[in-house]
Amino acid sequence: MNGPSVAVGGRAAEAVDTADAVLGALPWCLSLLAVGLLALLGAFTRTPVAPLKALIVAAASLGASLGALVVLFQDGHGGAVLGHFTATGTLDASTLLFVLFIALALSVDYEVFLLGRIREEYDRCGDNRTSIIEGVARTGRLMTSAAAAVAISTAAMATSHVALLKLIGIGVALGAVVDAVLVRGVLVPAVMAALGPANWWAPARIRTPLLITTPVKKDGS
Secondary structure, three states: OOOOOOOOOOHHHHHHHHHHHHHHHHHHHHHHHHHHHHHHHHHHHOOOHHHHHHHHHHHHHHHHHHHHHHHHHHOOOOHHHHOOOOOOOOOOHHHHHHHHHHHHHHHHHHHHHHHHHHHHHHHHHOOHHHHHHHHHHHHHHHHHHHHHHHHHHHHHHHHOOOHHHHHHHHHHHHHHHHHHHHHHHHHHHHHHHHHHHHHHOOOOOOOOOOOOOOOOOOOOO
């Protein structure tokens, strides 16, 4: 005979159930997300290399943001700067996923904007280094301004006395600043310059010739 079942309630049990549910569904969610991003960015850039690079860089950016949140909120080292709050030694799984997915959305948004401009320059001049320089120069000011606007508006939540609001505000602000300044301003151009023409490699590409037509005068000349 089976023994009696025991149901445990309370905050600790809820945290354990939430963590188990997240860990069970997270691999499938991340796989679907990666496949979707690779497919869409591949169709946008017409190469499989740039989407793979974008996915790796986005993972690095999210890892940096996650590490900062662990140091500030899980380990409690941000109390002197962010105001006093109780560090429990853990991070709420649902809130953390919310912050990381917003940071991922910002990362992909900036990546598409930058890649689109670099791709336009590469199609125009055919030189990888020149296209990177022009793409960063044309989009850098706009991306920095957008990141600053997001960071300032969300960092204001750090003045709240609620630890979860502090985490959301600081997490989104850090993700925006790190991605726009360090990742798009330093890491992405360096990686693309190192890869060279391999950035735009594709197994099979259909080249459409550029047709130049001249107007024909009415007199036939």
